[in-house]
Amino acid sequence: MSKKVAIVLLVGLSIVMLLAIAELPIYGCANTPVQNYVAERYISGALSDTGALNMVASIVIDYRAYDTLIETTVLFTSIIAVFLVLKKGKD
């Protein structure tokens, strides 16, 4: 019984998701909310703002530096988790 309910619910959910996907704009289309002034600013101003030729590096480490700072602490957290689980403390 619960299996049938689950199947019906999943089919309904996937129909809703597929309808949402059908509404998405075409990939790379110019007139979408994603293509706003932020992307234009990155493309036109990245070299003069940061002096780095690699625009990805200038976004990751200059414009979005806070994001990368927390991203490095994610690695740190993974080390802490492994040490907590695996390392034996001194008795």
Next chain:
Amino acid sequence: MTDFVLKRMVALLLPFVQMFGLYVIFHGHLSPGGSFSGGIVTGLGLIAFSLVFGIERSEEKITERMTTLIESFGALWYGAMGLVGILRGTSFLMNKGSGISLGVPGKLYSGGLILLITLGVGLKVASTMVTLFTSLMEEED
């Protein structure tokens, strides 16, 4: 593992792998790649060494305490580079606005703080890989 061919191949390839990893880290602001990918390449070189030559030999090259220290140093280095902006009177992690010379675009020294931050994060990613690997390997015996 005591396979002769495997040992000689790793000994032959490792310098180039390490050189390439450091190249990707140092040229993160000039060419595709950067701190994360370059750090992974550098760390995987060390992991290949300890896989083929044994974990004791790699412990002689770089101790686990050293990798843990580098690992912690990377995050602190990033924060210290962010404090440069505050010391110069602007906001945290400010690069151009804090009056640092950006250099000539295309040269190795360009991009202000980006090169220094990339170096720290690259070392951190490499030592994270090595530390995870060694602590998982040690648990088996």
